[in-house]
Amino acid sequence: MGRYMGKYSRYMLWGIIFMVFIVIIIPLLTISFLEKNYTKVEIEKMGKTINVFDYQTNKLMTLDLEEYIVGVVAAEMPAVFDIEALKAQAVAARTYAYKRLLEPDPTIRQYHPLADVITNPAICQAWAGDDELKEKWGRLNYIKYKKKIVEAVEATKGQILLFEDKPIDPVYHASCGGLRTEDSGDVWKYSFPYLKSVPCSGHEDKHIRDTKTIPLRNIDVALGSDLEAIPAAKLQGAGINNYIKVVEKTKGGRIKTLNVNGKKFSGNEVRTKLGLKSTWFTWQIDNDKITFITRGYGHGVGMCQYGADGFAKQGKKYDDILKHYYQGVSIGKIPD
Numbered sequence: 001m002g003r004y005m006g007k008y009s010r011y012m013l014w015g016i017i018f019m020v021f022i023v024i025i026i027p028l029l030t031i032s033f034l035e036k037n038y039t040k041v042e043i044e045k046m047g048k049t050i051n052v053f054d055y056q057t058n059k060l061m062t063l064d065l066e067e068y069i070v071g072v073v074a075a076e077m078p079a080v081f082d083i084e085a086l087k088a089q090a091v092a093a094r095t096y097a098y099k100r101l102l103e104p105d106p107t108i109r110q111y112h113p114l115a116d117v118i119t120n121p122a123i124c125q126a127w128a129g130d131d132e133l134k135e136k137w138g139r140l141n142y143i144k145y146k147k148k149i150v151e152a153v154e155a156t157k158g159q160i161l162l163f164e165d166k167p168i169d170p171v172y173h174a175s176c177g178g179l180r181t182e183d184s185g186d187v188w189k190y191s192f193p194y195l196k197s198v199p200c201s202g203h204e205d206k207h208i209r210d211t212k213t214i215p216l217r218n219i220d221v222a223l224g225s226d227l228e229a230i231p232a233a234k235l236q237g238a239g240i241n242n243y244i245k246v247v248e249k250t251k252g253g254r255i256k257t258l259n260v261n262g263k264k265f266s267g268n269e270v271r272t273k274l275g276l277k278s279t280w281f282t283w284q285i286d287n288d289k290i291t292f293i294t295r296g297y298g299h300g301v302g303m304c305q306y307g308a309d310g311f312a313k314q315g316k317k318y319d320d321i322l323k324h325y326y327q328g329v330s331i332g333k334i335p336d
Contacts, residue, residue, distance in 0.1 A: 079145035082312035173298025182300035201310030
């Protein structure tokens with residue numbers, strides 16, 4: 001009996017070892033092999049570097065320009081998007097970075113006198129390194145997505161957007177809401193001929209509808225509007241529209257100017273101060289709170305990222321996508 005049990009125990013032990021090998025060891029070896037082959041950015045050096053200030057570590061990094069673009073595309077656009085959309089993002093991101101090399105941004109230089117760009121997306125383009133991407137995607141998806149993004153960057157190596165032979169300001173945003181982008185002159189002080197309102201791809205994404213409820217007290221602090229002092233009965237239902245009124249809309253249908261209790265604000269100012277996702281919004285009051293219902297995400301100017309993916313899925317190539325969102329541009333190469 002003891003001999004039988006000993007033999008049985010050995011079988012059990014070997015069975016456990018076999019299962020550990022199949023379930024743990026082989027997958028780990030596979031991941032390690034794939035990482036060894038795909039994690040390095042295999043892009044031929046352009047001979048151009050860019051100084052990147054990492055605002056989270058307060059360190060200045062000097063990266064090859066194409067390597068930097070890989071990190072920007074990975075941080076700025078979902079890796080599940082169509083490869084043609086990722087190519088369009090790579091060209092836009094490269095144009096933005098190259099223009100910063102030609103024309104240093106004083107705001108960025110405040111953080112470091114040698115910085116060309118900063119990784120803070122509120123100031124510049126977002127950027128992510130390998131460690132952050134592994135955490136974001138997981139190790140297996142990291143291998144797949146990194147390879148895909150490198151492919152998009154390599155396919156557009158050195159390409160930038162030009163208007164009258166000069167690099168443009170290739171602004172972009174997450175989602176225009178699916179219908180139209182904005183004219184730059186309706187959002188900012190200056191109008192650019194290549195940043196006009198154009199129809200989008202009709203995409204529907206997670207930003208099609210978003211709500212944000214804000215207490216009147218918080219709105220008053222942000223806008224100096226004194227809405228809380230108005231008798232509650234006057235604000236209820238449609239009465240709120242006597243105190244929050246649309247003065248003017250943009251060509252794209254968003255709010256250009258808003259009157260809040262006698263004070264005028266640009267739609268973009270309201271979006272920023274209240275933390276709304278876009279200037280395409282309506283509102284409803286509920287006692288001492290106002291709920292804003294927005295469509296889209298971002299300022300709405302230039303390339304719509306979800307729209308680019310929508311066009312790509314319809315069969316459009318990256319150059320056609322770019323020339324749609326940036327009117328009258330050509331695609332050139334960074335000079336040697």
